[in-house]
Amino acid sequence: MTAHQDGTGASGRSGSPLILALPKGRILKALRPVLSRTGIEPAPDCLDESSRRLRFPTSDPNLDVVRVRSFDVATFVAYGGAHVGVCGADVLMEFDYPDIYAPLDLGLGGCRISVARLVSVVDDPAAGQSRLRVATKYPTIARRHFASRAINAEIVHLNGAMELAPALDLASVIVDLVDTGSTLRANGLHETETIAHVTSRLIVNRVALKTRPEEIGALIDRFRAALTEETPA
Numbered sequence: 001m002t003a004h005q006d007g008t009g010a011s012g013r014s015g016s017p018l019i020l021a022l023p024k025g026r027i028l029k030a031l032r033p034v035l036s037r038t039g040i041e042p043a044p045d046c047l048d049e050s051s052r053r054l055r056f057p058t059s060d061p062n063l064d065v066v067r068v069r070s071f072d073v074a075t076f077v078a079y080g081g082a083h084v085g086v087c088g089a090d091v092l093m094e095f096d097y098p099d100i101y102a103p104l105d106l107g108l109g110g111c112r113i114s115v116a117r118l119v120s121v122v123d124d125p126a127a128g129q130s131r132l133r134v135a136t137k138y139p140t141i142a143r144r145h146f147a148s149r150a151i152n153a154e155i156v157h158l159n160g161a162m163e164l165a166p167a168l169d170l171a172s173v174i175v176d177l178v179d180t181g182s183t184l185r186a187n188g189l190h191e192t193e194t195i196a197h198v199t200s201r202l203i204v205n206r207v208a209l210k211t212r213p214e215e216i217g218a219l220i221d222r223f224r225a226a227l228t229e230e231t232p233a
């Protein structure tokens with residue numbers, strides 16, 4: 001059974017507002033100018049992360065925003081709790097939900113998901129090995145990547161600070177996001193392979209797209225138009 005087939009979730013209910021799931025943190029900040037170009041104005045406390053409220057009305061009476069952890073956006077959308085969302089391609093790759101359609105690359109939150117290891121280790125820890133211990137927040141991506149190289153990855157699942165793992169002998173390598181590389185450098189690591197380039201995507205629940213095609217199509221069009229518009233000086 002896929003995420004939506006038990007009939008739960010908001011995606012099938014027409015008449016109620018569409019729900020857009022936005023991630024807390026850096027993507028929400030980067031998304032602000034795009035949101036304002038769409039003409040969607042969430043209630044002001046939506047952008048204030050100290051607010052304890054999680055669901056917000058917007059200037060569009062047919063659209064509410066929910067603010068969730070970036071790693072959970074895809075899950076809210078896949079299970080129909082939200083019709084539409086914004087999340088990093090890293091999160092989409094990790095969960096690989098069949099119920100999600102990702103029609104638009106928003107070009108925000110650019111980074112890459114990479115393998116890194118200690119600078120001080122001269123030989124590649126993966127060379128000639130059939131098993132490797134990997135610290136990561138992305139077990140599926142890491143397992144799949146090393147399986148493609150015939151390496152069985154033993155995953156040490158961490159939610160942050162994985163850059164510490166090699167020096168503390170928790171793992172030989174890490175799989176994590178890299179942008180400027182400064183976090184790796186500050187922890188004596190360097191990038192050895194890029195697994196994928198990452199940007200944020202607009203995502204849609206496939207069932208919702210079938211049941212509310214005009215509303216969701218119009219919302220996708222607003223985002224598409226906002227991307228092609230110049231930011232006012």
Ligand SMILES: Nc1ncnc2c1ncn2[C@@H]1O[C@H](COP(=O)(O)OP(=O)(O)OP(=O)(O)O)[C@@H](O)[C@H]1O
Pocket residue numbers: 023024025026027069070071087088089090091109110111177178179180198199200
């Ligand atoms: N250094 C970075 N540069 C650019 N984009 C990034 C970077 N780190 C993460 N991202 C993108 O932003 C998304 C959210 O990352 P962020 O660090 O804001 O949240 P998080 O730490 O994963 O979330 P939480 O605080 O809920 O654990 C990631 O899934 C990725 O797509």
Ligand SMILES: O=P(O)(O)OC[C@H]1O[C@H](OP(=O)(O)OP(=O)(O)O)[C@H](O)[C@@H]1O
Pocket residue numbers: 160161176177178179180181182183184
């Ligand atoms: O290459 P850089 O520019 O240094 O960026 C990479 C860092 O950014 C992200 O962490 P974030 O800043 O989101 O901290 P967190 O994951 O601990 O919340 C990621 O998990 C890396 O640690």
